[in-house]
Amino acid sequence: MTTCRLHPYEEWTGVRVEYGRTVLIIDPGRGKPCRFGAARFAGRLFDRADVCLLTHFHHDHYARIRRVDADGVVTGEFTAFLMERCLENGPEAIPLEPYGEIVVGDVVVKCVPVEHTCHEALAFVLEPSDGGGPVVLYTGDWWESPDELVSKVSRVTGTVDVLVTEAAAVLRDDPGNLWEQMKRVADMFDEVVYLVCRSFPDVVDVISGAHGEDPRVPPDDRELPGILEAAGVRADVATGTDGPVVTVNPKIAVGVASSREVPLVVPDEMKPRVVGDLGYAGRLLTVKMGGHPTPLDVIALAEELEPDVLVIRHSSPKNATDVKDGSSVKDVRIWTEGLMDPGPVEVSG
Ligand SMILES: [Zn+2]
Numbered sequence: 001m002t003t004c005r006l007h008p009y010e011e012w013t014g015v016r017v018e019y020g021r022t023v024l025i026i027d028p029g030r031g032k033p034c035r036f037g038a039a040r041f042a043g044r045l046f047d048r049a050d051v052c053l054l055t056h057f058h059h060d061h062y063a064r065i066r067r068v069d070a071d072g073v074v075t076g077e078f079t080a081f082l083m084e085r086c087l088e089n090g091p092e093a094i095p096l097e098p099y100g101e102i103v104v105g106d107v108v109v110k111c112v113p114v115e116h117t118c119h120e121a122l123a124f125v126l127e128p129s130d131g132g133g134p135v136v137l138y139t140g141d142w143w144e145s146p147d148e149l150v151s152k153v154s155r156v157t158g159t160v161d162v163l164v165t166e167a168a169a170v171l172r173d174d175p176g177n178l179w180e181q182m183k184r185v186a187d188m189f190d191e192v193v194y195l196v197c198r199s200f201p202d203v204v205d206v207i208s209g210a211h212g213e214d215p216r217v218p219p220d221d222r223e224l225p226g227i228l229e230a231a232g233v234r235a236d237v238a239t240g241t242d243g244p245v246v247t248v249n250p251k252i253a254v255g256v257a258s259s260r261e262v263p264l265v266v267p268d269e270m271k272p273r274v275v276g277d278l279g280y281a282g283r284l285l286t287v288k289m290g291g292h293p294t295p296l297d298v299i300a301l302a303e304e305l306e307p308d309v310l311v312i313r314h315s316s317p318k319n320a321t322d323v324k325d326g327s328s329v330k331d332v333r334i335w336t337e338g339l340m341d342p343g344p345v346e347v348s349g
């Protein structure tokens with residue numbers, strides 16, 4: 001039987017994991033160090049780990065990485081490349097392939113690719129190297145359907161005892177997820193033009209689901225069919241004459257929406273371009289298409305994985321409390337700036 005203890009390492013996202021005799025620091029983060037519940041750590045001992053794990057190369061995850069006294073940083077190949085280029089005198093990277101694994105003392109560290117705004121982001125699964133012990137999933141930042149994430153995780157493990165995840169999505173006026181936002185738009189309007197991001201081609205699938213039919217691509221949008229095909233999303237959107245219109249080109253979006261006098265749906269970060277640069281004066285509906293899960297996504301993820309303990313990091317206090325209130329997991333810990341539930345998580349298996 002192995003015991004696993006988790007502490008927040010700093011205020012935002014970092015987690016210090018003692019797994020049997022092995023110590024890991026995951027995403028050392030950017031915030032102030034957290035030593036509560038860890039009075040027994042004297043001086044630099046708190047920063048000492050066998051290895052550090054880094055999910056992706058966003059500053060809020062790696063800012064404190066030089067503080068960690070470890071024998072290398074286990075991360076993805078692309079993040080390893082960025083570390084080498086961008087961190088002067090940085091620690092040595094130990095790159096893993098997607099779904100690759102490495103044994104560190106008492107732990108097997110497995111990596112799972114996740115969708116995020118950062119290229120090649122990873123989640124980590126920690127399992128005992130000798131068979132008996134709790135399974136920890138640290139998702140890092142993610143943005144995809146919870147089902148999809150669950151199916152990826154199930155490629156490397158059958159159970160999750162401790163789920164450490166984030167809930168950082170900020171929705172201005174709707175607590176629902178993207179699909180629900182799209183559905184709401186679809187219910188209100190028969191005809192609508194969607195401007196979608198090049199980086200989120202699967203949104204087209206979501207739009208199809210919301211409308212119950214395939215969208216049309218305006219003939220002058222030459223980019224979208226190729227983007228969809230490359231992403232493996234259903235690429236027959238150019239066929240058919242009815243249904244919503246989808247484009248990745250802001251000018252085309254504004255042109256079609258204006259000429260047909262139908263509402264234009266845009267990701268909120270595109271609003272300044274559409275209204276400011278292109279002067280769109282028609283009805284505008286904005287949806288959030290960020291790189292993070294909403295509280296509803298996190299609740300759905302936990303529902304599927306059924307962990308004993310759910311730890312929320314990297315979140316606003318409001319989102320974290322929404323998860324805690326809405327989740328059926330009995331032991332939910334909120335470790336986020338402004339709302340810290342002190343005390344380590346300890347599980348045995
Ligand atoms: Zn990130």
Ligand SMILES: [Zn+2]
Nearest residue numbers: 058060061141
């Ligand atoms: Zn982040």
